[in-house]
Amino acid sequence: MAVIEARGLAKRFGSTLAVDDLSFEVRPGSVTGFLGPNGAGKSTTIRLMLGLDRGQGETTFDGRPFVELEHPMQQVGALLDAKAFHPTRTARNHLRVLAAASKIGKQRADEVLEFVGLESVAGKKPKGFSLGMGQRLGLAGALLGDPHTLILDEPANGLDPAGIQWLRSFLKDYAGRGRTVFVSSHLLAEMALMADQLVVIGRGRLITSGPVEAFVSSASGTAVIVRGPDLAPLREALDRAEATVAELPEGGLSVAGLTQEEVGDLAFDRNVRLHELLTRTASLEEAFLEATAGSEEFHLDFRASEPGLSNAPGGPPGSAPPPPPDHPGTTDGGTR
Amino acid sequence: MTSALKYEVARLRTLRSTWWLLGISLVLSAAIAVTLAFVAQDNDLGVAGQVSALTTGSGFTFPMPAIMAGLVGVFSFGHEYRYGTIRAALSAVPSRTSLLVAKVVVTAAWAAVMAALDLGVAYLAVRLVPDQDLFEEGFPWDPVGRVMLGFVLLLMLWSLCGLALAGILRNLPAAMVVLLVFPLIGEVILSTILGLVSAFDGIAWWMKFLPFGAGQAMIQIPTFFGGAPPGFYVATPLQGGITFAVFTAALLVLTGVLFHRRDA
Numbered sequence: 189m190a191v192i193e194a195r196g197l198a199k200r201f202g203s204t205l206a207v208d209d210l211s212f213e214v215r216p217g218s219v220t221g222f223l224g225p226n227g228a229g230k231s232t233t234i235r236l237m238l239g240l241d242r243g244q245g246e247t248t249f250d251g252r253p254f255v256e257l258e259h260p261m262q263q264v265g266a267l268l269d270a271k272a273f274h275p276t277r278t279a280r281n282h283l284r285v286l287a288a289a290s291k292i293g294k295q296r297a298d299e300v301l302e303f304v305g306l307e308s309v310a311g312k313k314p315k316g317f318s319l320g321m322g323q324r325l326g327l328a329g330a331l332l333g334d335p336h337t338l339i340l341d342e343p344a345n346g347l348d349p350a351g352i353q354w355l356r357s358f359l360k361d362y363a364g365r366g367r368t369v370f371v372s373s374h375l376l377a378e379m380a381l382m383a384d385q386l387v388v389i390g391r392g393r394l395i396t397s398g399p400v401e402a403f404v405s406s407a408s409g410t411a412v413i414v415r416g417p418d419l420a421p422l423r424e425a426l427d428r429a430e431a432t433v434a435e436l437p438e439g440g441l442s443v444a445g446l447t448q449e450e451v452g453d454l455a456f457d458r459n460v461r462l463h464e465l466l467t468r469t470a471s472l473e474e475a476f477l478e479a480t481a482g483s484e485e486f487h488l489d490f491r492a493s494e495p496g497l498s499n500a501p502g503g504p505p506g507s508a509p510p511p512p513p514d515h516p517g518t519t520d521g522g523t524r
Numbered sequence: 525m526t527s528a529l530k531y532e533v534a535r536l537r538t539l540r541s542t543w544w545l546l547g548i549s550l551v552l553s554a555a556i557a558v559t560l561a562f563v564a565q566d567n568d569l570g571v572a573g574q575v576s577a578l579t580t581g582s583g584f585t586f587p588m589p590a591i592m593a594g595l596v597g598v599f600s601f602g603h604e605y606r607y608g609t610i611r612a613a614l615s616a617v618p619s620r621t622s623l624l625v626a627k628v629v630v631t632a633a634w635a636a637v638m639a640a641l642d643l644g645v646a647y648l649a650v651r652l653v654p655d656q657d658l659f660e661e662g663f664p665w666d667p668v669g670r671v672m673l674g675f676v677l678l679l680m681l682w683s684l685c686g687l688a689l690a691g692i693l694r695n696l697p698a699a700m701v702v703l704l705v706f707p708l709i710g711e712v713i714l715s716t717i718l719g720l721v722s723a724f725d726g727i728a729w730w731m732k733f734l735p736f737g738a739g740q741a742m743i744q745i746p747t748f749f750g751g752a753p754p755g756f757y758v759a760t761p762l763q764g765g766i767t768f769a770v771f772t773a774a775l776l777v778l779t780g781v782l783f784h785r786r787d788a
Binding site for chain 2: 239257261271288289329
């Protein structure tokens with residue numbers, strides 16, 4: 189079971205520092221998501237990890253750099269580009285070429301093609317493959333050597349909803365067997381469902397790494413919501429406890445800096461009657477946008493290109509876009 | 525190294541272009557050989573006829589199989605960059621030295637096989653023509669045996685030039701254009717101008733070392749046209765072979781340096 193250790197990764201393209209002294213660790217047994225805004229350096233980082241791009245720093249897989257691994261495809265499977273195949277070489281032959289270099293039997297190509305659902309086009313030339321089919325073929329290539337580590341760059345791109353669901357359950361199961369999965373994606377809702385750990389970067393620098401729950405709960409959108417007929421005594425106690433308290437427009441208080449249990453105990457001590465006590469957890473998207481604010485390489489400025497529009501859709505200028513309707517901030521521990 | 529060689533053999537074998545380039549080369553060889561065999565029914569073509577029949581008309585025209593071999597070399601690196609498979613290749617064979625050496629070895633070996641098959645097909649094609657007497661008196665080592673060996677070496681070096689150009693340029697169409705335009709047009713125009721203008725006499729002598737033209741000296745028969753015209757200088761087969769080999773080696777060294785320095 190491999191531990192990936194990236195230390196001091198750095199890469200410069202001309203005057204642009206794409207990856208800046210980036211260090212992190214990826215442990216087996218969980219899916220580690222690799223997040224960052226467009227142009228943050230995710231793909232460059234992955235290429236640096238595999239020795240494909242020239243830069244500084246070192247990445248080891250159980251203590252050994254990728255270039256020193258014997259038959260690396262049997263240890264680390266990588267999906268880098270969705271459509272990296274010769275258009276007139278059949279899908280089966282594409283995999284057999286890779287298998288030939290990795291001491292992998294020819295029949296393994298058919299096994300992985302069947303696994304990713306491409307068995308019916310195994311003998312077809314991939315020039316007509318959709319993006320999703322290309323992703324599946326790339327994933328088949330990554331799985332060819334049954335590696336203990338998977339490194340996937342945006343594997344959900346182009347997959348249909350069923351494909352995304354399949355990918356999610358596959359990766360969770362793969363990691364559940366004690367293997368290492370490191371996957372980059374910009375689909376935050378998908379990552380929220382898939383990842384256990386996160387490495388978040390912006391402008392090539394590490395913003396945070398650790399469990400998803402810790403990342404989300406550290407966001408300012410995470411707060412304890414309290415409602416009741418008379419919250420004045422509780423408000424006084426909260427202020428004394430140095431909690432950050434805000435009054436909600438619809439009534440009630442939003443409390444940050446204390447846990448739900450601590451707020452409940454304070455209310456009990458002050459004999460305050462509560463009608464509602466719950467923790468509102470920020471969505472991964474909210475936490476991500478908060479963490480990466482200002483580190484986007486490319487900004488959307490609707491006003492610049494559309495003089496008639498005064499506001500970006502979904503909110504006032506500068507505000508974060510609202511979460512998609514099917515992925516609102518989650519709540520837990522409510523006492524409604 | 526074994527892994528890299530296996531990768532490269534599988535890569536070459538599973539490409540359609542490998543086979544249609546070989547097919548074109550064989551058809552050309554057979555067609556020219558048969559044509560010369562028919563001509564030889566009523567004319568004494570001598571050893572020049574033998575050489576030309578065996579080596580795709582190299583006695584009187586540019587040997588087209590060299591271009592086919594060159595394209596095999598271009599595709600070796602060119603396809604990897606054009607379709608983004610170089611990263612998958614380096615994920616399977618992370619040692620860039622191993623991958624480059626494997627490409628050089630397999631491409632050169634395939635070009636040698638192409639040349640040998642061309643020679644064999646040409647020989648059989650002539651033998652199938654009734655009443656031909658082109659091969660009746662056997663093959664003298666000089667020039668026929670020497671040219672046959674030169675033909676094999678020429679195709680190998682052309683294939684490696686193609687490989688090196690694609691590795692340097694990382695652009696398949698550009699590598700193809702350079703490979704075809706420089707030797708077939710650029711060198712010809714340059715040596716023609718310098719050969720015709722007497723003011724360039726001192727320089728013209730050096731034009732025999734233009735690499736692709738020099739390489740062609742390996743398969744030349746000086747007596748076929750009665751020698752080079754005044755003002756034109758032709759390298760000996762040995763001079764030409766060494767010149768072309770050194771040029772190819774220099775290109776390969778540059779390819780290796782750039783392949784190690786650049787991002788995949």
